[in-house]
Amino acid sequence: MAIQDQTLEEIKNRIDIVELISSYVDLKPAGKNYRGLCPFHEEKTPSFIVSPEKGIFHCFGCGAGGSIFNFIMKIENLSFQDAVVHLSRKAGIELPTSKRNIQNKEYRQKAKIIQLNQIVQKYYYDSLIHSEDPLARTSRQYLFQKRGIKLSTAEQFGLGYSPADGKAIIEYLYQHGFNGNDFIQAGIGNVVRKGELYDRFRGRITFALHDTNGEIVGFAGRTLLENENPKYINSSDSPVFSKGNNLYGLFATKNEIRKTKTVILVEGYMDFLSLFESQITNCVASMGTALTAHQATLIRRFAEEVVICYDSDNAGKVATFRGMDILTKKGLSVKIAVLPAPYDPDSFLRKKGEEAFLEILKQKKPIFDYQLELLLNEYGSKSLESQIHIIRGLLPSINAMTDSIEKSLKIRSLAQYLKVPETLIYNVLKGTRESEKKIKLFKTTQKDAVHGSVKAEKILIKFLLEERSIRNLICDQLPIEYFSIPEHRRIYQIILNNIDEDFSLSDLINVFSGDESMSSCISALGSMETEFHEINEELIQSLIKTLKKAELRRVRTLLAGELAQQKDYESKLLISKQIEEIDKEIQGLKTRS
Ligand SMILES: [Zn+2]
Incomplete structure (x- = not known):
């Protein structure tokens, strides 16, 4: 058995491991190696190293490690075979057919779904522009008149309309060489009563969902009826799509985000499109209120700072809190841009204009200030009990501060604000830290006991x-x-x-x-x-x-x-x-x- 696989060897020789990993992780030279924050676990001090000499990466924190193939598998969530295909493309190497055929059944299935999605998108877009179906007119009115979306934006981001009959599309797919089963596999076709197959998005405005490379992996559909629930639906999970794994618009804004190192995070598709049309192009939408850890990891590949700009209602506040937590844990710096009630970014931009929105962004608040404001609204600051509530509520963000000067200044201003002695705050802080220390101590002794x-x-x-x-x-x-x-x-x-x-x-x-x-x-x-x-x-x-x-x-x-x-x-x-x-x-x- 020869150890070296010729194809893998060729790919490896053409791809520089430092350059490859640098597009995901900020690497700094450290002797013969490079060092950075591990993208696979949460950490504040870098324990992730890349050795160009050995062609490997390794994290001393979580143990992740391997060659370029393992890195791509893990960060892009691919199988080994798919990682090989991914990197061979990057390296411009044609894979031997034997390899493609045996190893890439999974890959071919994915490629087929992406192809089907493209055809579906063409159908939806044409229906949006030309269909005479009454709901199609409503869609056009809603998008182009009420919301003022430009035609070029609709085309770039793959907006569309799925005709209400929900069946004609199947005929269209047949003409392009796909069958009903492919339609179901792609997460769009839906079998309803009497075993009949329909388009799950029928009668809805559609939004194509892209992966970071700009391939269409799924769709979202918004209802046009006043009281229909749910308002938004997605493609069901497929080999290329999993809800919560993508960020809306990222494929088009990633370069701007990388350049500015900052991303503005909004909730909805319309929020995103409004910002984009106002030339604020370093933004993404989390597609609904619940930001996932996967999305946060994706953000960290491109940005260092996240400005959360969610709706001003209560659901938006809850989502902001959740998002702050997930994003800080990934090592991102988080700020909050607060919109006045009752606006969301889209309605605010349309009503108040771009200048006013930029001003809101400029007034972005650090997590600490944002939390303090909310806690004060909730508890007031009069009684000792409410003061302690507030201090406890702020502990996570105080503890997360790595700069000790910033930390003591914040504690001082908080003490002044609440009219309590600083020692009270330090005591509450100490109480939680003691218990954390004990846990840490226990962990290290176990680790050292290696025979x-x-x-x-x-x-x-x-x-x-x-x-x-x-x-x-x-x-x-x-x-x-x-x-x-x-x-x-x-x-x-x-x-x-x-x-x-x-x-x-x-x-x-x-x-x-x-x-x-x-x-x-x-x-x-x-x-x-x-x-x-x-x-x-x-x-x-x-x-x-x-x-x-x-x-x-x-x-x-x-x-x-x-x-x-x-x-x-x-x-x-x-x-x-x-x-x-x-x-x-x-x-x-x-x-x-
Ligand atoms: Zn790690």
Whole structure:
């Protein structure tokens, strides 16, 4: 078996790992490596490193790691095969057909749905512009007159209208080579009573939903009837669409967001389109009120600061609170732009104009000030009880402040504002921090309890991977059973099978085709610092000895268990003898070292 896969090798050679990861993570040079905030877990100090030399990334915080393929799998939520296809396109490499056919059934299905969505969009758009169906007229009135959307915007963002009969579209799809099953698979077709197939968006204004690359992955539909519920519906989940995984408009605004490092987050499709038409183009819509963690991760790929500008009603406030929490946890800086009641961004822009809206954005508030205002409205500041309520309510945002000067200034101004001594605030703060500290302490002691032999296993595997010249020396005297960690055994087996072959860490990672525990284990080994600067025979012997001792102890434990259960005297005697031998052997290893 050759370790290096030629296609993967070619892709790897053409794609610079630092450049690739930089488009998702802000990386800073750190010695031979690059360092940044991990996109896969929440953190404030960077523990995510990229090694261009080894072609791997690794996070010391959450253990994520691997080659470019693992990175794309994880961040774009793709299978290994899809990640290969994704990167081969980026590298401009044509995949061999054998690979495409066997590996990409899933990929072909996705491509088919995206193609179907494009055709559906053309149908919806044409219906919006030309249909004589009464609801089509209402749609045109609503979008172009009432809301003042420009035709070019409707085309760019894929607005449309789904005719009320809900069936003609199926005929249209047949003409383009799709059947009813494809329609259902794409999350648009809906089987209703008597087993009849309909378009779920029939009689609604439609909004195409794009992924970040601008491919149409699904649709949303808004009702035109006064009392129809729900007002908005989405495509059902499909291989390319999952509600809460996308942000509306991002495909068109991502470059502006990346440039300004700031994104304005609104709720609805109309809010987004209004902002976009007012030339405020660093915005996205969360599509409904509940921002998801997935959407927050997506935002972090492009922005550092988020300005939440939700509706001024109560639902909007609740959603703002929720959003603040999710976004800060992802390490984003969050500000709130507060609209006066009863406006949402769309109605405000149409009524008050662009200048007034820009002023609202300029007055954006830090989370702390925003929360204080809301808490004061809710509790008042007169009684000690309400003061403590307010302090408690503000704790999360005080604790989240990383700048200690900013923190003490905020505490001082809060004390002045509430007319309480600063010490009261510090005491409430301390109360929560003490309990947090205890939890942290417990965690680290558990982590440190890793057995010495596991460390020796890691060092040996690391040597084997990085120093070809010592492979024979180690492999000749180290049986595979000496490794206790299953991942280490799998790696060792590959090394034994390919002892004379040259391969890099990332080649090895790719052998396991996206197996997360393997890629994480190998990247951890690659990024591990050891205290040994020189590999010599003595060191190797002592490491092997450590492994051997551990293996003997494992066998001893098994035998001791058997001894306790065994009733037969002869067998008991035999096992006791074996244990005795092992004890002698362990003793011998100790004295010789
Ligand atoms: Zn991490």
